[in-house]
Amino acid sequence: xxxxxxxxxxxxxxxxxxxxxxxxxxxxxxxxxxxxxxxxxxxxxxxxxxxxxxxxxxxxxxxxxxxxxxxxxxxxxxxxxxxxxxxxxxxxxxxxxxxxxxxxxxxxxxxxxxxxxxxxxxxxxxxxxxxxxxxxxxxxxxxxxxxxxxxxxxxxxxxxxxxxxxxxxxxxxxxxxxxxxxxxxxxxxxxxxxxxxxxxxxxxxxxxxxxxxxxxxxxxxxxxxxxxxxxxxxxxxxxxxxxxxxxxxxxxxxxxx
Amino acid sequence: xxxxxxxxxxxxxxxxxxxxxxxxxxxxxxxxxxxxxxxxxxxxxxxxxxxxxxxxxxxxxxxxxxxxxxxxxxxxxxxxxxxxxxxxxxxxxxxxxxxxxxxxxxxxxxxxxxxxxxxxxxxxxxxxxxxxxxxxxxxxxxxxxxxxxxxxxxxxxxxxxxxxxxxxxxxxxxxxxxxxxxxxxxxxxxxxxxxxxxxxxxxxxxxxxxxxxxxxxxxxxxxxxxxxxxxxxxxxxxxxxxxxxxxxxxxxx
Numbered sequence: 001x002x003x004x005x006x007x008x009x010x011x012x013x014x015x016x017x018x019x020x021x022x023x024x025x026x027x028x029x030x031x032x033x034x035x036x037x038x039x040x041x042x043x044x045x046x047x048x049x050x051x052x053x054x055x056x057x058x059x060x061x062x063x064x065x066x067x068x069x070x071x072x073x074x075x076x077x078x079x080x081x082x083x084x085x086x087x088x089x090x091x092x093x094x095x096x097x098x099x100x101x102x103x104x105x106x107x108x109x110x111x112x113x114x115x116x117x118x119x120x121x122x123x124x125x126x127x128x129x130x131x132x133x134x135x136x137x138x139x140x141x142x143x144x145x146x147x148x149x150x151x152x153x154x155x156x157x158x159x160x161x162x163x164x165x166x167x168x169x170x171x172x173x174x175x176x177x178x179x180x181x182x183x184x185x186x187x188x189x190x191x192x193x194x195x196x197x198x199x200x201x202x203x204x205x206x207x208x209x210x211x212x213x214x215x216x217x218x219x220x221x222x223x224x225x226x227x228x229x230x231x232x233x234x235x236x237x238x239x240x241x242x243x244x245x246x247x248x249x250x251x252x253x254x255x256x257x
Numbered sequence: 258x259x260x261x262x263x264x265x266x267x268x269x270x271x272x273x274x275x276x277x278x279x280x281x282x283x284x285x286x287x288x289x290x291x292x293x294x295x296x297x298x299x300x301x302x303x304x305x306x307x308x309x310x311x312x313x314x315x316x317x318x319x320x321x322x323x324x325x326x327x328x329x330x331x332x333x334x335x336x337x338x339x340x341x342x343x344x345x346x347x348x349x350x351x352x353x354x355x356x357x358x359x360x361x362x363x364x365x366x367x368x369x370x371x372x373x374x375x376x377x378x379x380x381x382x383x384x385x386x387x388x389x390x391x392x393x394x395x396x397x398x399x400x401x402x403x404x405x406x407x408x409x410x411x412x413x414x415x416x417x418x419x420x421x422x423x424x425x426x427x428x429x430x431x432x433x434x435x436x437x438x439x440x441x442x443x444x445x446x447x448x449x450x451x452x453x454x455x456x457x458x459x460x461x462x463x464x465x466x467x468x469x470x471x472x473x474x475x476x477x478x479x480x481x482x483x484x485x486x487x488x489x490x491x492x493x494x495x496x497x498x499x500x501x502x503x504x505x506x507x508x509x510x
Contacts, residue, residue: 042381043299045334055287059380061334084342087328088305088376090288095328097343138333138342140378142303143286 006206014207018193024203025054030244032187032199037154037256039162047163047178051155054201055145057089060137060155062163062178066126066170067134077124077132081110083139083152090144104228109139109152111224112184112215119160120179126172133165146202149213149226153186158256184223185252186215187245191233196240198248212238214245218253258432261418267429269298273422274468276412281392281479283400283487289376291401293483295393298426299383301335304393306401309371323368327356329390331379351387358440358449359394364404373403384430385413388438391450396480400487408484409449410476411440414465416457421465423472437462439469443477446470 033054045061083106124133163178190208209231215224277298286292289305377390388411416435435455
């Protein structure tokens, strides 16, 4: 994400520390930053969450309306995920239509939620072929200090879990909680100097050779993955990253119940 | 629609000249050079400042002074019907007015050829977001250490059920008879932003303006308090307050 320039001094510093088994902020390689999750932060949304991972902060809202299903899935609700990298969050973000970074981000978050079947979309069908619930999941990055994939996934999942389907306001009976089947959690690692570091900060992301995001479900099974950046990973490194994702994923899942 | 009862009490329990509860925090974001979070009633607004920095697009550079570029934006889920992300005509107009207002208070001649970028994001809207946005933006500019003539408070007054009222909420804005947002420079008493729509007599306008100016001085006090708290945190006296902010954030959940 936003591969802006990084000074040679900083790059050398990060590399040297890693060669010495250390990270800039003193974390272990498989240690996550502090996580803060707050739900129902915006009353005008059906579900919402504000998430902080270290200094990275995102706000996510879910809006629901009634609309037509896609012709190939007449009895399922619709999910549309969108991510906005607003210029508030970083000196390198610019306003304008979503660029490739925000499209990749939204699609990776969407994939984790869709493939884990987190939302029971069949229960969001009102009248097959005619009326279903349309979910607009909007992610706004407020403060960017690395690892947006995990922050956005966590915010999205927390917002969905906190949502109430606004049936009453749409003349469709009583409101009911969002039908949720599981809690997909994304955990991202990067490869720097052949070491695998979890939850990279912005500086670490800038000097990283490769990145791997792994989204796991409640059973620790894999539901979505995305390798990023222009470097490569060895099979051993992939295994390490997946192993870390499953282990830390289980811990993070406890945070958002 | 009846929005004020016989005793002069409004639907949210306020008197006609009473502000909604206000909370202001300075320095809430890490990446930005300055930032502020403002809650006014059910409005929740974030402002971030970057700069003075290189001016984009280049042709807008002014060799004699800095330009102030404000972007006011409502996030898609800040309103009851989802708003499509990105600027619309309303937000473009508000951005222009706020840019012009802030350009007057910032000592732009100190930073020739640069741009001071102010981003206002409305997280939750309930009438009066441009005023909340401007209030937040000026705290964020101060937090960024940008020299200014003053910190600028803003508030809307209006007319509801033939009465002049302060700080309209959403119902009053939708079903009221007039809306008059203002911003002033407290030190000089100059008017920095003024818009109106609806119908007011000269007498009602005078009364509304007087009410608004008085409310601005209250908001001004809260803005300065927020900046002082922020300063106390930096100087090490205010560690309690840093924790307080984190707690406040978790409590809302």
